[in-house]
Amino acid sequence: MKKKLVSFVFCSSLAIYSFGQVPPTIKPKTSSANKSVAGNLGDGSKENVFPSAGFVGIGTQTPSAPMEIKRGAGNTTKKNFLLKLSNEWASAGQNEPSIMFSNGNVTDPKNISYWTVGARVSGDNTLKTAQTFKISYKSPTDATEKEFFSVDSYEGRVKIGEVQTQYDGYKLYVEQGILTEKVKVAIKDSKDWYDNVFAPDYQLLSIQKLEKFITDNKHLPDVPTTEEVMANGLDLGKMNATLLKKVEELTLYMISLKKELDETKASLEELKNKH
Numbered sequence: 197m198k199k200k201l202v203s204f205v206f207c208s209s210l211a212i213y214s215f216g217q218v219p220p221t222i223k224p225k226t227s228s229a230n231k232s233v234a235g236n237l238g239d240g241s242k243e244n245v246f247p248s249a250g251f252v253g254i255g256t257q258t259p260s261a262p263m264e265i266k267r268g269a270g271n272t273t274k275k276n277f278l279l280k281l282s283n284e285w286a287s288a289g290q291n292e293p294s295i296m297f298s299n300g301n302v303t304d305p306k307n308i309s310y311w312t313v314g315a316r317v318s319g320d321n322t323l324k325t326a327q328t329f330k331i332s333y334k335s336p337t338d339a340t341e342k343e344f345f346s347v348d349s350y351e352g353r354v355k356i357g358e359v360q361t362q363y364d365g366y367k368l369y370v371e372q373g374i375l376t377e378k379v380k381v382a383i384k385d386s387k388d389w390y391d392n393v394f395a396p397d398y399q400l401l402s403i404q405k406l407e408k409f410i411t412d413n414k415h416l417p418d419v420p421t422t423e424e425v426m427a428n429g430l431d432l433g434k435m436n437a438t439l440l441k442k443v444e445e446l447t448l449y450m451i452s453l454k455k456e457l458d459e460t461k462a463s464l465e466e467l468k469n470k471h
Contacts, residue, residue: 282317290325291318307336326350381433388434390441393448400448416442 245253253259255266265278281293294314301307315329327349334341346355355361357371383389392398401409401417409417418438420428 285318290316290323292316309333309335310341312341379432381436383433383437389437390444393441393444400445403449418442 243257244255245251245257245259251259251261252263253266254264256264267276267278269276281295283291283293285291292314294312296310296312298310299308301309310333312332312334313330314332316325316327318327328346329348330343330346332341332343342358343355344357347353348355348361351364351367353361353367353369355369359369359371361369393400406417413421415421418441420430420435
């Protein structure tokens with residue numbers, strides 16, 4: 197009886213001791229070169245590297261940056277997606293997967309600043325917003341981030357700054373203004389440039405008709421009024437072509453007046469010689 201009791205106590209103690217032990221850690225296989233976890237991409241031709249310290253490689257065992265993603269060229273006629281960001285789709289939300297570049301300050305919300313690069317990939321049925329790729333910034337003094345640059349899905353309109361984009365027929369909307377060393381405006385049709393003013397069949401208004409038009413309308417023919425410019429702005433290409441047309445017409449008027457003046461001088465000279 198004593199032997200059975202001692203045997204029972206020994207077995208119970210062994211069981212209790214076994215349950216209290218931490219199971220042995222199963223160490224992952226490591227590469228001798230990188231000492232990191234490696235795995236196949238799926239096609240068996242490349243491997244991923246996830247070291248506990250050092251560079252992470254996806255599709256490469258020799259990453260050259262803190263994180264490198266590499267993939268074979270595959271079908272070069274199609275997109276070669278290396279990274280995909282997505283949210284759970286919501287019909288009423290703005291669904292905007294983004295990347296943040298932060299100053300890393302998490303101790304005081306007032307000191308947090310960051311840039312975000314994101315894309316609104318589904319429209320908002322409430323705000324009626326277009327799908328938009330955008331770059332935004334939030335400084336420590338901003339209550340919310342400011343959208344500095346965006347490209348929307350409605351005809352690919354580009355917006356820089358806070359500016360209204362409800363006007364159709366344009367691709368670029370810029371707040372405050374543009375400072376550049378050079379502007380080149382393309383002319384789509386030769387008819388939009390007025391060299392035809394010098395054609396023999398061009399109908400030039402007489403000085404009398406031109407004077408009447410100016411008296412009645414207070415501006416030159418073909419030149420927009422102040423009200424029109426205030427409402428619609430200026431088309432630089434069209435306006436420059438219109439000014440060229442006016443200069444060419446003025447040149448024709450000057451040539452005509454010069455001829456009349458020469459004829460008048462010749463007539464006066466002839467009368468003078470007769471007397």
